[in-house]
Amino acid sequence: MCRVWNAADAELSDYRIILGIMDELTVALGQVIEYRRLARGYSWRTLADRSGVSANTVRNLERGVRSARINIAARIAVGLGVPLSRLVRQAERRRARLRDLAPVTDAAGRAGRVQR
Numbered sequence: 001m002c003r004v005w006n007a008a009d010a011e012l013s014d015y016r017i018i019l020g021i022m023d024e025l026t027v028a029l030g031q032v033i034e035y036r037r038l039a040r041g042y043s044w045r046t047l048a049d050r051s052g053v054s055a056n057t058v059r060n061l062e063r064g065v066r067s068a069r070i071n072i073a074a075r076i077a078v079g080l081g082v083p084l085s086r087l088v089r090q091a092e093r094r095r096a097r098l099r100d101l102a103p104v105t106d107a108a109g110r111a112g113r114v115q116r
Contacts (some may be wrong), residue, residue, distance in 0.1 A: 027064035028094035029073070030085055034062040036080045051079030 037047050037058075044062075048055040052075050060066035061076070067077070070084075077084040 023064075024095045025091060026067045026099055028098060029068060029091035030062040030064045031094055032090045033080070034060070034097065036082065036087075040080065042080075047076065047079050049083055051069075051075040053079075 013074045027040070039042075042050070044055040044058045048058050053072055057066070057072065058076065061068050062070075073087065076085050080087070
């Protein structure tokens with residue numbers, strides 16, 4: 001769990017950091033799904049048909065608008081022909097790279113740093 005340097009809001013900030021990490025992971029997973037879909041030459045509809053989910057679900061996951069439940073992510077992994085663990089591992093790596101590029105701010109929008 002991450003700790004924010006601002007000790008006064010530590011509990012609230014910890015919660016926001018956890019939510020931020022999940023948002024980052026949602027975006028990263030969507031990017032990984034999109035990359036793999038395009039690499040195979042699949043349209044949204046093709047991946048949806050192969051996965052048994054709607055094209056709208058695939059589109060929203062790729063855009064980071066919707067978080068994937070584990071069963072939906074597993075279906076998409078099958079549709080892409082890769083293990084779910086590989087998608088998640090690639091999303092974690094992608095999230096870490098995105099985090100390294102993004103500035104860190106506290107709940108009030110002030111620049112700071114996160115201690116891990």
